[in-house]
Amino acid sequence: MNFYFLRTLKLGLKSLLLQRMRAGLAALGIFIGTMTVIWLVAIGEGVSYQAQQQILELGAKxxxxxxxxxxxxxxxxxxxxxxxxxxxxxxxxxxxxxxxxxxxxxxxxxxxxxxxxxxxxxxxxxxxxxxxxxxxxxxxxxxxxxxxxxxxxxxxxxxxxxxxxxxxxxxxxxxxxxxxxxxxxxxxxxxxxxxxxxxxxxxxxxxxxxxxxxxxxxxxxxxxxxxxxxxxxxxxxxxxxxxxxxxxxxxxSVETVDEVASIISSLLQRFHEQDDYAVVVPKELLRQAERTRAMFNALLVVIAGISLLVGGIGIMNIMLATVTERTREIGIRRAIGAKRRDIIQQFLSETLLLSGGGGLLGVLCGLMVGPLFSLTRQLVTSVSPDLLPPIVHAIEPRIALWSVGLSVFISLGTGLIFGVYPARKAAMMNPIDALRHE
Structure with missing residues (x-):
């Protein structure tokens, strides 16, 4: 079974290499989408971290x-x-x-x-x-x-x-x-x-x-x-x-705020006969920052997801064109005994190679967000020192591991979802009609 799977992937890779430019452009959309997910979430985490640090300084503790x-x-x-x-x-x-x-x-x-x-x-x-x-x-x-x-x-x-x-x-x-x-x-x-x-x-x-x-x-x-x-x-x-x-x-530590506030209330209650004091915990500042970060990350993931969606549509378009061009090849394989599931597996392996390859390259470039962000900031500053606002100089991207896993999952899922229709279309062809195709 493993040998058959590897052979299918090898065959799919050979088919893609015959159309390098087309395959590269199809994978480019997945590459950009995957990298965008990691970059946007990393920058969002950096902004959120700076905001939370400022809130801590303002009194969340x-x-x-x-x-x-x-x-x-x-x-x-x-x-x-x-x-x-x-x-x-x-x-x-x-x-x-x-x-x-x-x-x-x-x-x-x-x-x-x-x-x-x-x-x-x-x-x-x-x-x-x-x-x-x-x-x-x-x-x-x-x-x-x-x-x-x-x-x-x-x-x-x-x-x-x-x-x-x-x-x-x-x-x-x-x-x-x-x-x-x-x-x-x-x-x-x-x-x-x-x-x-x-x-x-x-x-x-x-x-x-x-x-x-x-x-x-x-x-x-x-x-x-x-x-x-x-x-x-x-x-x-x-x-x-x-x-x-x-x-x-x-x-x-912020984690001990509620506990210490409770202890203070107990101490004061023992020595005060009347309610002439109030214990206030302004930790709502930090909770608000956490909610803002969650909403910000959700928005960034949606924006990046749109990029992956566009990339997936590009892959489906390429694979549909490939099915049309390889109609005679499909007919020959069916005539010599290939089953419909074999045709589906072949075309799905190609789409997974496109989306997986683009996704992995996107992850590698996404992990370089810190050095690339710093380099871009230095280049812009060297050209115009006052062009960037002060907050940009304080931001340091912080890669979230969940965004890496999410981007890989979405890229593979996109390839799988948008590859099913072309693969089924190829598998459902009538072998006789496929052999007659010019």
Whole structure:
């Protein structure tokens, strides 16, 4: 049986070699389709990987623990207090850090609405008491001066956001100048660059305008302003007693986010009598990236599949022409005893050789997507450095093994499907009519 199969393939190969140009053009469509599947999926995987890495940096591995003001019940002491006490405690931060070894860092912060003054100018800003890591967490950049450092703890220094600095110092460099925060003077040591508003990204839970902030050391806020504050903005006076507004917990692996969030919820539940906190997991960012990648890959496979379909139609067209040209040969084989299945096997072997050969060459070229993509990028850059957008320079194709198997399967399947009709047409010929064919 194996000998018969090999002999059929050998006969099919000889038949194809008699029409090299025609066979090559027929296999070219399968070659292009197979290579396209691997290339498009590899580039799509590269784009998806870059997007997921950026999403991870934006906060997919962060757990945001935030103070939430409870809804007054109307009959308790809390509702009658002028300064309601609620939210996260410094002890909560210590418990999280000391009891959960799988976290990479925990960043506390306290924010209040506060008025900053310089001579006759003022700005209602969000005063943020934070630590050194707050800069990297929220992807802020320093435009002038420097950021807060651990040695500033307890000192009256402030870093102004872009819009806040321009309101207080419209024509001056604010570095080294003094700003009134309440009854205390603070020295400006830095100014951050403009930044777009963000929602649930990095260390931000709400839609935040970082350009209107002012940043002081968390320890400075505790010592000089305290937990009990009364603010007046737009004629409204609000008081509260809150130690920490938020703790952003970063874990080492995305897979442990849900587990760590559950542990944090259990810890806080033991020491809080009221629901004055919220644990938020922004991992939906990563899930959305996964869904986008799946849809993107499906679209690419459909586009490449169309190329394979066109290649298959080309093979069927070639094989139909071959059947017509070899009608007399088919009649002779039938006359000397060849059965219909022998004719079908002969023509199917030829189509499989065409599609399989084109598919294998397409796989080999598809596996070269990385070097060829880099070479093309270098050539384009050498001709015009600004022609390609920055994202193209960051993309590195990532070959997906499933795309290789899928492309080979589709190419062989295409050859088989589109070769059945010509093979059956050849097998169903009447031997007498075939021998008379000129």
């Amino acid at each position: 962060n757990i945001i623990v935030r103070s939430v003001k409870p809804v007054p019940s109307g009959d308790g002491e809390q509702s009658n207090s002028r300064f309601p006490k609620y939210g996260l405690l410094r002890e909560d931060y210590e418990r999280i850090v000391s009891n959960i070894p799988s976290i990479s860092r925990a960043i506390p912060m306290r924010e209040i609405v506060y008025e900053l003054r310089v001579e006759d100018r003022n700005a209602d800003s969000k005063l943020v008491g934070c630590v050194f890591d707050y800069l990297e967490l929220n992807r802020l950049q320093v435009a002038r001066g420097r950021w807060l450092s651990p040695r500033d703890d307890g000192s009256k220094v402030v870093v102004l956001a872009d819009e806040t600095a321009k309101k207080l110092f419209p024509y001056q460099d604010p570095i080294g100048k003094s700003v009134w925060l309440g009854d205390d003077l603070y020295v400006v040591i830095g100014q951050t660059q403009p930044r777009d508003a963000a929602a649930a990204i990095g260390g931000s839970l709400d839609a935040r305008d970082f350009n209107r902030d002012a940043y002081i050391p968390l320890e400075t806020l505790r010592i000089h302003i305290g937990d009990q504050v009364m603010t007046q903005v737009g004629g409204n006076r609000q008081g509260e007693i809150v130690q920490l507004s938020q703790i952003t917990v970063a874990v080492r």
